[in-house]
Amino acid sequence: MVSVIPQPLQVEPGTGHVPVATLEVHALGLEPTAPWLADLAARLLSSVDGVAATHDDPASEDAPSGATALVLRLDAHAGPVGSTSPERYSLVVDDGGVTATAAEPVGLLHAVQTLRQLVEAPRSGDDPARVSHVVVHDAPRYPWRGLSVDVARTFFGLDALRAVIDVAAAYKLNVLHLHLTDDQGWRIESPSRPELAKLSSGSDTSGGKGGHLSLADFRALQDHAAERFVRVVPEIDVPGHINAATHVYGDLMPDGVATDAYSGIEVGFSRLTLDLPATEPFLRDVFTDLAHATDGEHVHLGGDEVLKMEPAEYARFVELCERLILEAGKKPVAWQEAAKAPLRPGTIVQYWDTHPMDLTYLVDAAKAGARIILSPANRVYLDMKYTADFGLGQEWAGLVEVRDSYDWEPEEVVPGLPVDTIEGVEAAVWTERIPTRDALFTMLLPRLSAVAEVGWSAPERKDWDDYRRRVAREAHAWRRAGIAFHESAQVDW
Numbered sequence: 001m002v003s004v005i006p007q008p009l010q011v012e013p014g015t016g017h018v019p020v021a022t023l024e025v026h027a028l029g030l031e032p033t034a035p036w037l038a039d040l041a042a043r044l045l046s047s048v049d050g051v052a053a054t055h056d057d058p059a060s061e062d063a064p065s066g067a068t069a070l071v072l073r074l075d076a077h078a079g080p081v082g083s084t085s086p087e088r089y090s091l092v093v094d095d096g097g098v099t100a101t102a103a104e105p106v107g108l109l110h111a112v113q114t115l116r117q118l119v120e121a122p123r124s125g126d127d128p129a130r131v132s133h134v135v136v137h138d139a140p141r142y143p144w145r146g147l148s149v150d151v152a153r154t155f156f157g158l159d160a161l162r163a164v165i166d167v168a169a170a171y172k173l174n175v176l177h178l179h180l181t182d183d184q185g186w187r188i189e190s191p192s193r194p195e196l197a198k199l200s201s202g203s204d205t206s207g208g209k210g211g212h213l214s215l216a217d218f219r220a221l222q223d224h225a226a227e228r229f230v231r232v233v234p235e236i237d238v239p240g241h242i243n244a245a246t247h248v249y250g251d252l253m254p255d256g257v258a259t260d261a262y263s264g265i266e267v268g269f270s271r272l273t274l275d276l277p278a279t280e281p282f283l284r285d286v287f288t289d290l291a292h293a294t295d296g297e298h299v300h301l302g303g304d305e306v307l308k309m310e311p312a313e314y315a316r317f318v319e320l321c322e323r324l325i326l327e328a329g330k331k332p333v334a335w336q337e338a339a340k341a342p343l344r345p346g347t348i349v350q351y352w353d354t355h356p357m358d359l360t361y362l363v364d365a366a367k368a369g370a371r372i373i374l375s376p377a378n379r380v381y382l383d384m385k386y387t388a389d390f391g392l393g394q395e396w397a398g399l400v401e402v403r404d405s406y407d408w409e410p411e412e413v414v415p416g417l418p419v420d421t422i423e424g425v426e427a428a429v430w431t432e433r434i435p436t437r438d439a440l441f442t443m444l445l446p447r448l449s450a451v452a453e454v455g456w457s458a459p460e461r462k463d464w465d466d467y468r469r470r471v472a473r474e475a476h477a478w479r480r481a482g483i484a485f486h487e488s489a490q491v492d493w
Ligand code: TNX
Pocket: 267, 304, 305, 335, 352, 381, 383, 394, 430, 431, 432
């Protein structure tokens, strides 16, 4: 039976199968746009039990004897009939071998990720790994399928973040949102404000020594992401969650006194003050620096949990930060609270807070032109504990078991929200109670794969019992790769 996460749109199983113990990748026409893709495809497929993939001769379509050909080819007609998604693809496995076609290179990577999961492991020593004949036509439900990682509370560096990108891309997620600053640390080099990372990155909530991404690290991270067609959306969180900056610059405080460093886990106590002379230059510097370092179109300005500020001052902050980001050539993203202020059309607003509340302001903002990303905390906050006795994470939004992350419908999250304003879904992992890389992955997996299916798969293609079976199969890949995950009692592993 076909076993792919996220569930593809159209799958027609055939009757035979092809051996894939040796696969020969042929990338046709990819040299100008994605020269690395054939090599990446070979590496991804070689990570599967019983498969050795190579891409020796990009010019030839003849596989060496004994090897099965995997052809990667651009084709505007690929994908489900009528789909215009740039991520659409088709995958055909038949007696001729394996052919992936896609409108753009990103779709070919998606096809390879699908193929990776279709491999049936060798049953005995002599049996080759194989893939059953099948025709897949696939495209995503939403264009934005993300994961937000908080590297401010606990710092995770380049290696861990590259591994996070690999896992995200395996389930066809396409956005890595990095929460780079918070009360506990400033985790990105800002060339015009070098003191920030220098003086405010030496600790974290885990009692560790903290750290930060240099611009070279950030460059390398974006390169790794780009090869997997993942966009990085960096966030500087203002005007609250800002103690890491007020610790460095006393002139951001009304009394002129720099605040103490902070490694606790309270929220909502720190803030900027708009009318201080130092405030706007600070914001201009850090947002402009970040925009210049960012390849993608978006920069996130935070805006959440500003508990000690009058609405009028808050609205002026939102207006100013939107303007600074636009002036630096990027599009603003903000947490849901920003929708209480007048927004420019096209700003993306990220819903998160699942406490009961009147969300008319969010619906009105969407009707006025905001695009909405859904991150309902009680479904996709992957720092929530799985069960009451779970040793990692928090539980302010409730316990979030695998099924909670799987069984929800984006169109039903915000009552009255026009469904065509939904840009997509994004999981988030906050790291106040997640001290290590293994802890991080234990919180991400398996739940991230469930959120990926919510964002990608057509609602009528979703099925919890079937997902349970598929996710159990993915555990083999995680074990082989040495990636930690939680063996939730909801799944027969
Ligand atoms: C709420 S979500 C926050 C974060 C915390 C998180 C813990 C959001 C926009 N703000 O500052 O880390 O809860 O789950």
